[in-house]
Amino acid sequence: MNRINKKLQEDKKLLSIYFTAGFPHIDDTVTIIQNLEKSGVDMIEIGLPFSDPLADGPTIQDSSKKALQNGMTSELLFEQLKDIRNTVSIPLIIMGYFNPILQYGVEAFCKKCKAIGIDGLIIPDLPVDIYHSEYKSTFENYGLKNIFLITPQTSDERIHYIDSVSDGFIYMVSSASTTGAKSGFGNIQTDYFERISTMNLKNPQIVGFGISNKDTFNQATKFAKGAIIGSAFIKHLKENTIEDLNSFILPILNKH
Amino acid sequence: MSYNINEKGYYGDFGGAYIPEMLYPNIEELRENYLKITSEPSFQEEFHQLLKDYVGRPSPLYFAKRLSEKYNTKIYLKREDLNHTGAHKVNNTIGQILLAKRLGKTRIIAETGAGQHGVATATVCALMGIECVVYMGEVDIARQAPNVARMKMLGAKVVPAISGSRTLKDATNEAMRDWINNPVDTHYIVGSVVGPHPYPDMVARFQAVVSKEIKNQLLEKEGSEDPNYLIACVGGGSNAAGTYYHYLDNENVKIIAVEAAGKGVETGESAATMVLGNEGIIHGSKTLLMQTKDGQITEPYSISAGLDYPGVGPMHANLYKTGRAEFIAIKDDEAMKAGMQLSKLEGIIPAIETSHALAVFETKKFKPEDIVVVNLSGRGDKDLQNYIDYFKL
Numbered sequence: 001m002n003r004i005n006k007k008l009q010e011d012k013k014l015l016s017i018y019f020t021a022g023f024p025h026i027d028d029t030v031t032i033i034q035n036l037e038k039s040g041v042d043m044i045e046i047g048l049p050f051s052d053p054l055a056d057g058p059t060i061q062d063s064s065k066k067a068l069q070n071g072m073t074s075e076l077l078f079e080q081l082k083d084i085r086n087t088v089s090i091p092l093i094i095m096g097y098f099n100p101i102l103q104y105g106v107e108a109f110c111k112k113c114k115a116i117g118i119d120g121l122i123i124p125d126l127p128v129d130i131y132h133s134e135y136k137s138t139f140e141n142y143g144l145k146n147i148f149l150i151t152p153q154t155s156d157e158r159i160h161y162i163d164s165v166s167d168g169f170i171y172m173v174s175s176a177s178t179t180g181a182k183s184g185f186g187n188i189q190t191d192y193f194e195r196i197s198t199m200n201l202k203n204p205q206i207v208g209f210g211i212s213n214k215d216t217f218n219q220a221t222k223f224a225k226g227a228i229i230g231s232a233f234i235k236h237l238k239e240n241t242i243e244d245l246n247s248f249i250l251p252i253l254n255k256h
Numbered sequence: 257m258s259y260n261i262n263e264k265g266y267y268g269d270f271g272g273a274y275i276p277e278m279l280y281p282n283i284e285e286l287r288e289n290y291l292k293i294t295s296e297p298s299f300q301e302e303f304h305q306l307l308k309d310y311v312g313r314p315s316p317l318y319f320a321k322r323l324s325e326k327y328n329t330k331i332y333l334k335r336e337d338l339n340h341t342g343a344h345k346v347n348n349t350i351g352q353i354l355l356a357k358r359l360g361k362t363r364i365i366a367e368t369g370a371g372q373h374g375v376a377t378a379t380v381c382a383l384m385g386i387e388c389v390v391y392m393g394e395v396d397i398a399r400q401a402p403n404v405a406r407m408k409m410l411g412a413k414v415v416p417a418i419s420g421s422r423t424l425k426d427a428t429n430e431a432m433r434d435w436i437n438n439p440v441d442t443h444y445i446v447g448s449v450v451g452p453h454p455y456p457d458m459v460a461r462f463q464a465v466v467s468k469e470i471k472n473q474l475l476e477k478e479g480s481e482d483p484n485y486l487i488a489c490v491g492g493g494s495n496a497a498g499t500y501y502h503y504l505d506n507e508n509v510k511i512i513a514v515e516a517a518g519k520g521v522e523t524g525e526s527a528a529t530m531v532l533g534n535e536g537i538i539h540g541s542k543t544l545l546m547q548t549k550d551g552q553i554t555e556p557y558s559i560s561a562g563l564d565y566p567g568v569g570p571m572h573a574n575l576y577k578t579g580r581a582e583f584i585a586i587k588d589d590e591a592m593k594a595g596m597q598l599s600k601l602e603g604i605i606p607a608i609e610t611s612h613a614l615a616v617f618e619t620k621k622f623k624p625e626d627i628v629v630v631n632l633s634g635r636g637d638k639d640l641q642n643y644i645d646y647f648k649l
């Protein structure tokens with residue numbers, strides 16, 4: 001069974017962390033992943049940086065820009081990750097925009113992911129319709145889960161369609177926003193989380209965008225299976241060493 | 257074979273809507289409604305009334321006698337520079353503001369490069385009394401100062417885009433991010449035939465009035481609707497799309513598209529997408545774009561802010577790939593010279609974007625009996641400082 005599906009069966013709320021590969025320093029990728037696992041993180045999204053990250057706010061724009069200046073590429077990321085499965089066993093997902101993957105070659109990219117032990121992909125600008133008609137079989141041939149986003153604006157009909165195409169989890173974007181734009185949740189979010197939780201979807205949901213600490217993690221996971229932290233973690237990386245991830249992660253997991 | 261869009265939103269291999277899910281409801285709302293709304297008689301009536309009384313259409317098709325003598329061929333200039341606000345851009349913004357109103361939108365956002373689209377958007381927002389926010393690269397704000405002032409006078413808020421090369425690409429990114437953050441009340445008036453489907457088709461349809469008029473005007477002046485050549489400059493490609501639209505599938509009419517070579521296609525400072533680009537995705541559309549081997553979009557360069565874009569609309573990518581259009585890359589210096597020449601020969605100071613199209617006559621020879629129509633996409637007022645600096649006027 002794919003590591004993502006297995007992880008989702010665990011009887012706990014899951015904490016997933018996003019970071020941009022190549023940030024703050026080009027060679028930090030493996031250390032960050034290893035230290036996140038040691039801190040007790042359940043799943044990791046490794047961001048493949050892109051020059052024009054449309055769905056991202058200033059924090060991830062900056063980390064992406066820095067990572068590219070540092071020299072990060074798809075090829076280099078694969079090289080860095082080639083032995084990652086010797087030391088890390090939690091699910092690993094690559095999150096990146098479609099153009100770099102298209103240039104690498106979708107099939108070649110998937111093949112490389114499988115060889116390394118990547119479990120899934122999140123490609124925000126590859127819509128479910130195009131994935132379904134053009135790329136689904138390629139992803140499946142290489143055992144990769146493709147994770148789709150839904151937002152408070154997504155219609156029930158479309159959510160059911162996305163649920164039917166998904167096998168893993170649904171990435172539930174907390175509000176109509178780019179990453180890192182809003183922090184904290186209001187009634188709109190709570191209503192939305194609750195509405196989705198009553199839809200009887202076959203895939204569990206993991207909430208992302210706007211989660212930055214223990215409070216927002218707890219709010220988001222009241223109805224959902226887990227939550228993803230991105231921008232707030234990138235900010236932590238800016239101000240701390242990559243050896244010191246516990247001070248960010250442990251309070252969220254109630255482990256201090 | 258048709259060179260127009262198919263029912264799936266593609267021109268050949270190019271087009272589509274590669275957008276994050278956050279934008280799906282906005283784009284879907286447009287896709288479902290744009291043809292329905294724009295074909296309503298009341299829409300058409302209001303659109304054409306405004307084009308006539310407010311924009312000043314039809315724009316003249318002017319036989320450029322002295323320019324024709326110089327190049328020994330028959331050159332007509334389609335005078336989009338005479339439109340209200342000084343360029344073709346307003347044809348599209350009139351159409352989109354009427355659409356936005358019918359969709360119940362109360363806030364408008366736009367990106368702009370040269371500032372012509374920003375001004376045209378600010379203008380129609382003032383006309384309709386709707387809030388307007390325009391994103392513009394910091395570099396472009398500096399080189400197109402008169403247009404920034406015009407937008408402010410028209411009541412728009414101009415927000416500098418400070419990421420990337422701080423030009424048109426980055427302004428477009430910022431506008432899309434704004435739309436993600438304001439999905440319900442806001443309409444994004446895209447300024448060219450770029451972006452996710454249905455934008456390329458919608459903008460092309462609003463600009464198609466240009467070729468419709470050319471047909472009537474040529475029939476009257478030359479006894480035939482068909483010129484031998486159509487020439488237009490291509491940034492994203494909206495003035496070109498309008499010029500070609502009603503001739504796309506009429507292969508008796510040859511199509512020439514002019515890109516900005518910047519300092520030269522091999523210098524690394526260029527915006528010649530066809531020469532330097534390959535297939536990929538930019539701003540939600542599969543098209544040709546300038547990028548690294550790793551799929552990072554590269555920073556373009558052109559002296560002209562309106563052509564300083566690393567991609568091109570999917571219609572044009574298809575015209576290139578199929579060979580339907582001939583693409584010519586014109587350098588900064590060649591364009592500036594052509595702009596000066598038109599001023600001296602015809603008493604018309606063109607926008608620097610347009611000057612690129614005019615420079616074609618130096619590189620390509622036409623027959624004396626050829627009828628060549630050039631889209632004079634905009635006037636040069638906004639570029640005066642650039643002309644002053646370049647020619648030390």
Ligand SMILES: Cc1ncc(COP(=O)(O)O)c(C=O)c1O
Pocket residue numbers: 343344369370371372373447448449489490491492493494495496561562563607609610633634635
């Ligand atoms: C006068 C003029 N011509 C041409 C362009 C290029 O745009 P497009 O290729 O969409 O016509 C611009 C853009 O700002 C412009 O202002």
